[in-house]
Amino acid sequence: MTSTLPDLSTLQDETLRFAQELIRIPTVNTGDPRTIGDGEARAARYLQSLLEEVGYETEYAESAPGRGNLLARLRGSDPDRGALLVHAHLDVVPAAADDWTHPPFGGELHDGFLYGRGALDMKGFAGVLVAIARHFARSRTRPRRDLVFAFFADEEAGGVFGVRWLLRHRPHWFDGVTEAISEVGGFSVPLGAQRAYLVATAEKGIGRLVLTARGTAGHGSRPTADNAVTRIARAVDAIGSHTFPVIPTPAVEAFAERATALLGERVDLSTIDQHPDLLGTAGPLVAAALRNTVSPTIIQGGYKSNVIPGEARAEFDVRVLPGQEDALRREVEALLEPGIDIEWDRWVHPIEAPSSGPLLDVMAVAIAAEDEQGVVVPYLMPASTDNKHLASAGIAGYGFTPLRTDADFDAFGHFHAVDERVPVDALAFCAWVTERILRDA
Template sequence: MTAPITASDEVARICQDLLRIDTSNFGDDSGPGERVAAEYVAELLTDVGLDVEVFESRPGRTSVVTRLEGTDPSRPALVLHGHTDVVPAQAGDWSVDPFGGEEIDGLLWGRGAVDMKDMDAMILSVVRQYVREGRKPARDVVVAMFADEEAGGVHGAQWAVRHRPELFEGATEAISEVGGFSVEVGGRRAYLLQTAEKGLAWLRLIADGRAGHGSAVNHDNAVTALAEAVARVGRHSWPYTLTPTVERLLRGVADLTGLPFDAEDPASIDTLVRALGPAAPFVGATVRHTANPTQLAAGYKANVIPGRAEASVDVRLLPGYEDEGMATLRELVGPDVRIEPIHQDVALEVPFSGSLVDAMVDALTAEDPGSVVLPYTLSGGTDNKSLSRLGITGYGFAPLRLPADLDFVSMFHGVDERVPVDALRFGTRVLDRLLATC
């Protein structure tokens, strides 16, 4: 008699299949879109008898949603969501084909192995196992695989929230990416559960001046005005500001390491951040606002002074301090350069408490006894921003038990993304426990 297929059995195959589908998102609709991946996801779900909604915000920008009935339909539903698009990859920078989905020494390699086709595969394999076995989660679960997250979700989660809100009817909480992975802190394994994320502001800085010949004296040079503003923004040292989530994380690190914690001392904060090892770059960007110039454009000829110059700036704002951060940015830019939004979205912060958090912590510690779970703030953003417009509280929880020497965080949008197969199997067991109890 053939043993039944489990989520642990098929999670690696599903992840490999997804990695081999190029869903590069260049942010301008020039990529392949998510249609092929969405059709693959829909096939996996219909294969076990689920009804799915496949919809497009525009040709090729495809999302998939289904719903599992829970044992207690009176409870609010949970949204379990991922995204199928990935940031582009330059093949020449990689050790392997970024869309080859190769397994090497127990790790799956490919663009999206970390962000976030690993979690997509865990979700899909666990959902398939539940349905095959005739089990029901503790409450209704809306499963969504969105398009376009890597460009702010305009053609994915944002579109779905605006045009198909009925798909999320009754949902009050959500789980998605960039949380639940492990790091070593003070000799203990700690899992970072994402309970906050910084606000997003991609901004265009524009300077207008007087066009003219490059040999002339020109005191109204748009390039000069813009360059000065960009330099002020890029060199600004933002003060440390600890939000409740970050403070609780650092206190937890202090408890694990024995290091002192002083919220007023930047040196103390920096020491505790460094104690997080490979996760330090993520956390270090959440103790203050950040504003990084990313693009410049001006002129068309070396001897012509242009009448206009532009720059792009990626601004990430701490939850609860968005207005303060934008006010400082306007001061830095100055009166001669105007600011236009390219894309903006909200900051989020929710308590590290409640029944869902308890269930996530219990599921992790049941599979990894002796570990601890700490909250943290994501310096980037997720589709939880879009779902928050429906009053849905979102968490980052893609549970992975990782080797201490794997620099997992650096692979987000980096080269040679890879994830251990054992970590994927661990994640399926945690998610299985979670859906049964949350």
């Protein structure tokens, strides 16, 4: 790696400006292509202009009208090292403006915070990446490995018009890539006297379970022994009240080992979800990573109060740990009475990358350079990101967008929330740390 003296003040200023401008471009993803406009295309074209302004060659691709994706590659000094993909998604979930203190698409600054839909998820990090790419171009920095800067559409609805489309139609975008960095992780949480910056080395898989019960239809005045509504209600209760066992995974065990050392007391995975306060704001997140979960979300049956329907159905949100897909199916099906139709649908497999290695070592050094009390701690992320789709191409994905925040700021809690916001100084911290990581990885 070679570079001139870095201009971190410009890096910081541009990070904030680009994040604000991205928030002001509404890129709302409703999940329904008929209601999605051209926001992702506008956001990608905006970033394209910023990158080409400092000399990058970019590639732009629309998977459908208005669904823009963007890539730029910076060649490293060692072509034999695998390329590192750093990526952010440009779409955001909807926001009801009347519920917000400040306009969700205003990108406004108030009391040291940048407010707006996407401030954390994840236009703030998109601003960081473009600012770093421009900084490297101006300072003629040549990193050790190829860096691939990518900005994707449609993450919030499963990546159909983003990463999944690109893997089929633009596979060369990922040539030589072995590892990736994106959401969700890097937010500081207090553990003992230290600040732990959690890196997601694994993610739960996701899916949908649909159950259908059938029975004899008839008049409500003549009860039937095989009432479909009653049968589906028993099935929902059986699954909804079931306690799935704690299943330690490598990522969770690595977290427990580091947390035990930092806290000076043993973190017992078998009971930690009963005592989440021990881990502060990280407690609920870790608790959600200990078990498979199957949550009832929809129940349907009948169309008139005096008619016994012949069919009733229920849907469940499924989150499964790495290596547990077949076991989870067997465990759930054993809870059901005979005659219930079972459909496992929309299955996205869990992923797990190594919980130690050179890239995590670089992250740890970069954090320590900016925060002497900071340590990097692996964890399992109980939700889903674009890294899942990249795993199908053999790319090991990590969630690490480093933010140093006050102990009472729950960054995870601001995802998809009203008044989503990020501390301005934390965004600058993210730019400084990420710049070190990308230089030295």
